[in-house]
Every structure is written in C-alpha cells, then in structure tokens.
Amino acid sequence: MVTGKKILLCVSGGIAVYKACALTSKLVQAGAEVKVIMSDSAMEFVSPLTFQALSRNEVYYDTFDENNPKVIAHIDLADWADIVLVAPATANVIGKLAHGIADNMLTTTLLATTAQVWIAPAMNVHMYEHPAVKKNIQTLNEYGYQFIEPSEGFLACGYVGKGRLEEPEKIVNLLNQYFEKRALGQPLKGVNIVITAGPTREKIDPVRYITNHSTGKMGYAIAEEAAKLGANVTLISGPTSLATPAYVNTIYIESAQEMYDCVMKYFPQADVVIKSAAVADYRPKITYDQKLKKQDGLLSFEMERTTDILKELGKRKKHQLLVGFAAETNNVEEYAKKKLETKNLDLIVANNVTSEGAGFGTDTNIVTIFDRNLDKLELPLMSKHEVAKKLLEKVQLLLRVENK
Template sequence: MLRGKRILLGVTGGIAAYKAAALCSRLTQEGAEVRVILTEGAAKFITPLTFQTLTRHPVYTDTFDERDPGVVSHIDLADNADLVVVAPATANVIAKMAHGIADDMLTTTLLATTAPVLVCPAMNVHMYAHPAVQANMETLRRRGVYFIEPGVGQLACGYVGKGRLAEPEQIAEAVRSFWADEREESRTDGPALPLAGKRVVVTAGGTVERIDPVRYLANDSSGKMGAAIAAAALEAGAEVTLIHGRMSAKAPEGVEKIGVESALDMFEAVRSLWDRTDILVKAAAVADYRPARRADRKIKKHGDTLELELVKNPDIVAWAGEHKTKQYIVQFAAETHDAEENAMDKLRRKKSDLIVLNDVTVPGAGFGTDTNIVRVYDERGKAADWPLLGKDEVARRLIALVAERTAARNGADRTPGPDGGE
C-alpha cells in the first residue's frame, strides 16, 4: 500500500525520538520513500546517521545547508511529499506550527507544504493538558492537520498519565489509512472516514433532578467518556450532536451541542433528533428517578427527617430500542457487582446493538478519571475486551468497532446471505 509513496518524517527533540527510528524503518520496509528532517533538539537524542542508514537518503537538519544548487531544499521537500508526519511532536513545535513560526528546517518546510500533515504529540502529562497546548492543537485541527493522540502510561519524566508517543505500528496504520481507499476512489486529503455521511448522537454527563430552587439530585459523571466519543465520531467523518447534562469535560469543537438539565430534558432531545439519527451512543449517567414534586421555594428545615417521594424517569435507551428502524444503538453500563450478567440483561431488554461495560469499583475505571477499563458485548456475548486505556483511546476503538459493525450490517441489508443475516 505504501510502495512509491513519498513521506516526509519530521523528528523533534524529545526522548520519544527513538520511536521515530522504528517508525522510519517500518515505513521504509513497506515500500515508502522516506525523507527525514531532524530538529536541533532531536539530533541530541538520536543521530542523523541512524535515519540516513534506514532511508538511504541524506537527513536534513539545517535550513541553510543547501546541498544541491539546483533546488531550494525545504521547498523541494515540501513539494515532493505526499504526506508529512511529525513524530514525536513536542509542545514547542506544535506552538510554532499554530502560530506560523518558521525558524528551522522543519517548521519552514511545514509552512511550505501543501501535503496532508499528521502530528503525533509526545510530552509530559501536564504539558499536554495545558490550555495553551490544547488551544494550539485545536487551531491546527481547524486548519486540517490530523493528530494521533498520545497514549497513557509511564512517561520518561516519571509521571504516569497521557503523553506517551503513539506506538510506531499505530502511526504506521494511520499512514496506511491515507491511501486505504485508493482502489475505490482517489483520496489524497486524509485518512478514510468510516462514518462519513452518518448522523451520530452522543449523550454525555450527568442529569440534575431538582428538589427545590437550591437543591438537586445528581451523580459523579464528568462527561469525559461521552465527550471523547463525540470527538472520535467527528474524526471518523460523522455529523455529531452531543446532548449533554452536567459535565466537567470540555465538549469538542465542531460538534452540535445541546445542553440539558434533567432526564426528561435529555429524553426530549433524543426524541427530537431520532428520525435523523443513524447511531446513538448513550454514555450519559441519567437519573433513574426524580422527585415527584419540585418545590417552588427552598424547603425549610423542619424536624429530624425529610421524606422525599421519587418517581421513575423515562428509560431513554429502552425507548430507543422500541422505536429503532435504521438506528444502531450503543449503551454504557456502569456496574458494581454481577457486571456481565447485568450488562447482558440490559442489552437484551433494551434491544441495544452493543453495550459497553465498566466496573466502576476498579481503580482507573470510575467516574471522573481520564482512563477506563471496558468490555463490549453484543447479543452473542463479548465482542471486545480492552485493558486500562485513556478514554480518548477507548472512544477511538469503540467508534472503529461501531463503524465496522454498521458497515457490515448495511452490506448484509443490501446483499443478504442464505439465512438473511450478516
């Protein structure tokens, strides 16, 4: 798939530069013609000779080191690249890219190229989470730059968190996806978009059930998982609507956002979009019950006890299961005991297509964390089992699974087999 493709690899100054050598080797072995630019910082971690040996081409480090009088090197590299990959990408180079700074060979070439750009960040967890870095990345996304988010794990600085450079195979797979559909249609503008043309509705966060003007019933949901799913669906090419209750996570840019308060509000929002929905991912923590009566004024303290009558809220997923026609339904189940049994029961009763189970008693899988540990089930049983991962990575894997399942179902609908099924 990569034979004859011209890939420009930019390597910046981080300890993860050693992984860039493994990536370069993999791309070269798959037939790509790889050219490498090292920043001054990168050359302190790994030598130009390493990449020269792997690619059989000169390695570029200095804008003013012009070796061929017939061309301007950074323009020639920019013009001849089919794809530019920056791995690892430090906070510094991401900032330079966002603000148009061109003070070395790599950033000068990046300004000159019209090829797609794939950026693979790697840095300390707090650096990655810093608002400046996130704002710079969002600026680049709006300009069409693609990102592979870093993984979660042990960092060279000693911290454990999000900031590890994606593994070389993961980056290579993303590179392959730029040309995956070439036999069906010519694509040079980025990766294949498996949910292009689909309308995805994601619910996220926790609902608030008012007791009186100053008190309410709520839960610990942060909305991080739902926000990550909305972002992953958007990256997969879908038109995304995020219906969210109370949440601390930031909703991704580029999705339609509908803010709600109560379970009834969320139910009405889902119903209003139902006929135009292709995929529903119900990741919100919705209250099962609400106060039977909401006081108009603050309830004053009287006596030692207070009786509060609760009534059942509508079950959004159950309603969706009863009313689905073309829709594909994914629900989440946060369990504390008998997890698999309870999840399968919910899947069947509510007629969902997939259920994502997480045991909230397990460290790293509860509310408010940046990580999750999930198992995914369909009507036949376990469909996927993922270890401790960042919620962004869980979201990407889930969306990939949903895209695969919906594509298979649509294909089966068009050309049924002998038993009429998939």
C-alpha cells in the same frame, strides 16, 4: 501498502527521538521512501548522520542550507511528500504549528505542504493535559491535521501516564491502513459528514453535573467507518474515554449548548448529518459558582429545556441528509416513526436500550433503520461497526437518489 510511498518524517526534540530512528528503519524496510527533517533540539538527542544512514537520504535541518540551486528545499520537500509525519511532536512544535509560526526548517515545511499531516505527540503527561496544549491540538484538529494519540506507560521523566510516543510498529500499521483505504474504492469520497457522539454534561456547580450513560461508541464507530469510505468526517463528541479516531476531524464539547453551537457551525457545509449523541433534554435553570453544601431534607432545583438540535436541523436543512437516533425503552417503533416525521429526518436508527447487547456502553447493538417512506431494515445483534456499515450503505443509497 507503504511500498513506494514518499513519507516526510519531521522529528522534533525529545527523548522519544530514539523511537523515530526505529520508525525510519521500519518504514524503509517496508519499502517506503523516507526523508527526514530535524529540529535543532532533535539533534541534541540524535545526530543527522543516524537518520541519513537509516533513510539512505539526505537529512534536512537548516532552512538556509540550499544545496540544489534549481529548487527551494523546504518547498521541494513539501511538494514531494505523499504524507507528512511529525514524530515525535513536542508541545513546542504543536504550538508553533497551531499559531502559524515558521521559524525553522521543520515548521516552514509543515506550513508549505498540502499533503496530509499526521502528528504523533510525545511529552510529559502534565504537559499533554495542559489547557494550552489541548487547545492547540484542538485547533490543528479543526485544520484537518490527524493525531496519533500517545500511549500510556512509564515516561522518561519518571511519571507514569499518557505521553509516550506510539510504538513504531503501530504507526507503520496505521500508515498501511491509510494507504490501503486510499487504494480501495471510496464511495463517500468528497462527501462532508458531521457526526455527533457521546453524552453531554449539564453543570450544577463546580463539582457536579447531570449526564447520561452514553459512551459514544456508536458515533465513533460511524465516524471511523465513514472515514474508511473516503468521507470528510467531522466528529463532534461529548466527554468519552474513547481514543480519537484516525482520519477524523474530532471536536470535543461538554454541554448541550456547546454541541448546538458546534453543529450549527458545521451544518451549512455538511452533506450528511448523523446525530447519534445522547444530548441532555434538560439542564439546571440556575448553576452555582460555589459547591452546594449538604443540607437536611430534600434538595430540588428547577430544570429548563435545552435546544432540540435535531428538530432545529430539520427546520433548516436544504440539501443535507439528516439521520437521527431513537434510543427508547418501550414503544420503540412508534416513537421512532413519530420522531422521523416531526423532526424532518431522512433516516432514523431505533433501538431498545434495555435489550441485552443493545444498551449504552456495549460493543454491540440491535437496531431498526426507518427511512422517509417508513420502510424498515431490521438488523440482528451485531457489532456497532457492522451497524455503522449498514447505516452508511443506506446513506449512500439516498445520496445516489438525491443526486439523480
């Protein structure tokens, strides 16, 4: 699917530059047209001549090197690209892009392009986990940039952990999937969907918190399938171990209050909201700045209600379609129907989490989907991605009805 596509590869400095050479070669072999921009630090590892030979195109590295008087080079490149790929992306270039700094050919072009930008980080594991780097990645996620998460393994610095540039074969495969998705019909193209996933954590003290068994797999599956259908997806996720979905604006939160604030921020522009997260109903009324020490006897503390996000959305919704989840252990249908009515939902997905293959952490689910008329669609045991597809079919049907 990359055949004939115009791919602008931005290479920043790091030992992983050698993988960018292999990536260039594989993209060209697959039929893509590749042009390369290099930072000064990238040229300390590999010469521009190498990329010129592999791409069969001129390599760009100097903002003021204007060989063609008819165009401005960085604007011409920015407009030329079908997709822009930053690989490897160092902590430095991620930070510059997050803060709008354009001080070389690479960053200037990145700020000028309107094409989809993918960023493939590569750095030391501790750098990747640094709060400043995480914040910059979060900022770029919110801007709509897509990230190809680094893989885990032995790093050039000697550490073992997350920070290796994803393998060129995997990146080419992701690009193939991206262009295939664009070539197929996209029934949700232009639809803004907000999805919540995973658990929340409610702090007790600096080392303890209250949470639940949710892994986020169902919400992440919905986000991935919605993106394949062309939707503009914002995924608001509690703490999980899942990889960030491709083509999805992913925002990470911890507490129920943080999830509430984030959902309310994106709600006005949303066309569809799917609340699959397992949000805590209660949190400790008092949290402690110091670790609570063990004592003899029982320990008790007072709990207070968190804001019911779904109920609040039901009160505020105007044009939005609102989808809820009911994870129950008994009287599933009764509780689901009650929730559908009291929270002003359009659809509710109900399941018994004690059923084999349908609980938290599984790759499968057994659900029943109820609509506003209490018509129900009972689905057998299937993968969570298949459940997501069935749910999104119902969403598409409701959107067509609403738009008539």
